[in-house]
Amino acid sequence: MASLQRVAGLGLVTVLACSSTGLEGRLSTLEAEEVRRQERLDALEQQITSAELRAEHAKARAEYHECKATSAHLNAEVTLRRAECYQAVAAHTECTANNERNTATAAATGCLLGLGFAILTGGAAAPAALVGCGGGAAVGHATRTKCGEVPRCASQLNDMKRVVLAELGLVAMPTCTEPPELELPEPPEPSEPSEPSEPAKPAEVQPAPVVRRTICTDQRVAWVEFSVPARKADGRTWDPRGGDPDLVYAIHVEDKKRYESKAQEGLKLRHQPQADSRVVPQQQLTVHLLDSDLQSAETIAVFRTIAPADTSDALSVSVGEATARIKLECVEE
Numbered sequence: 037m038a039s040l041q042r043v044a045g046l047g048l049v050t051v052l053a054c055s056s057t058g059l060e061g062r063l064s065t066l067e068a069e070e071v072r073r074q075e076r077l078d079a080l081e082q083q084i085t086s087a088e089l090r091a092e093h094a095k096a097r098a099e100y101h102e103c104k105a106t107s108a109h110l111n112a113e114v115t116l117r118r119a120e121c122y123q124a125v126a127a128h129t130e131c132t133a134n135n136e137r138n139t140a141t142a143a144a145t146g147c148l149l150g151l152g153f154a155i156l157t158g159g160a161a162a163p164a165a166l167v168g169c170g171g172g173a174a175v176g177h178a179t180r181t182k183c184g185e186v187p188r189c190a191s192q193l194n195d196m197k198r199v200v201l202a203e204l205g206l207v208a209m210p211t212c213t214e215p216p217e218l219e220l221p222e223p224p225e226p227s228e229p230s231e232p233s234e235p236a237k238p239a240e241v242q243p244a245p246v247v248r249r250t251i252c253t254d255q256r257v258a259w260v261e262f263s264v265p266a267r268k269a270d271g272r273t274w275d276p277r278g279g280d281p282d283l284v285y286a287i288h289v290e291d292k293k294r295y296e297s298k299a300q301e302g303l304k305l306r307h308q309p310q311a312d313s314r315v316v317p318q319q320q321l322t323v324h325l326l327d328s329d330l331q332s333a334e335t336i337a338v339f340r341t342i343a344p345a346d347t348s349d350a351l352s353v354s355v356g357e358a359t360a361r362i363k364l365e366c367v368e369e
Contacts, residue, residue: 086220089249096215096251096345099317103212110209114197121189121196131183210318213344215251250348252366257287257295257313261306261350262325264336265357274327281327281336287313288322299328315364317345323353323360 192199201207262283267273274281282299287309294313315321322340326333337355343364344351350363
């Protein structure tokens with residue numbers, strides 16, 4: 037009986053040992069499969085990220101070329117308007133010169149006829165000479181009316197670009213920023229397989245690198261930075277007691293106010309808007325900088341720019357001695 041119990045005990049130990057070894061092998065296999073599955077997921081995520089970056093870069097390139105075409109069209113329109121105006125002014129000048137010549141010729145002819153008649157009459161018809169001169173001048177002067185007034189565009193030659201932009205509802209020529217070369221993130225290196233003789237160890241799964249986008253169509257103002265001169269343009273101090281201005285700024289997108297800050301005293305200001313000021317490429321971004329007093333607010337400068345597709349660098353705008361830097365960032369959602 038005791039012998040049978042010993043045999044049964046040895047058999048149970050053998051079964052448990054085999055079960056433990058099989059379980060460890062199964063766990064190692066599952067862990068290896070999980071590592072390979074995670075690697076495939078990382079590679080797929082990398083491909084999706086690269087595809088999104090290519091699409092955004094292609095869109096930015098298309099917007100850049102569209103902006104260049106618009107700018108070329110505007111410049112061509114300004115050049116054409118100027119050429120047409122120069123032609124109209126030249127035609128008016130030529131007409132006026134011809135009329136001046138006709139006036140002088142008619143007056144001289146009238147005078148000569150009047151003098152000749154006076155001589156033939158022995159001086160009795162001297163007043164006729166004066167009448168002849170005046171009549172000849174009147175005939176020449178009458179021909180001036182066909183030239184009309186000086187072309188209206190003559191006063192706009194030096195400001196033709198602003199005139200063309202105003203007719204199209206623009207305030208400035210579009211700023212075309214060429215997007216940088218596309219740089220794709222490096223793919224993660226595959227993990228080395230473990231030795232077959234050893235149980236597979238769970239591999240440390242490295243997350244895919246996070247690539248912060250700089251080319252996007254949905255943007256917001258990340259921060260603004262201002263610098264103003266120590267005195268006003270007329271030499272007066274900002275504050276009646278000689279202090280620095282109380283700086284307040286307001287953000288407008290396409291003439292719609294999106295944010296207004298609180299007053300901060302100083303000649304320099306760097307601030308992050310406390311509201312989500314959204315903007316898309318090629319929209320007009322305007323920042324009003326004010327000196328806010330207790331009773332009123334005085335405009336220091338109005339900074340205008342066009343939002344680019346690439347948000348890598350801050351936008352720099354100067355108005356007189358006042359400067360502004362505006363940093364845009366992609367909206368990550």
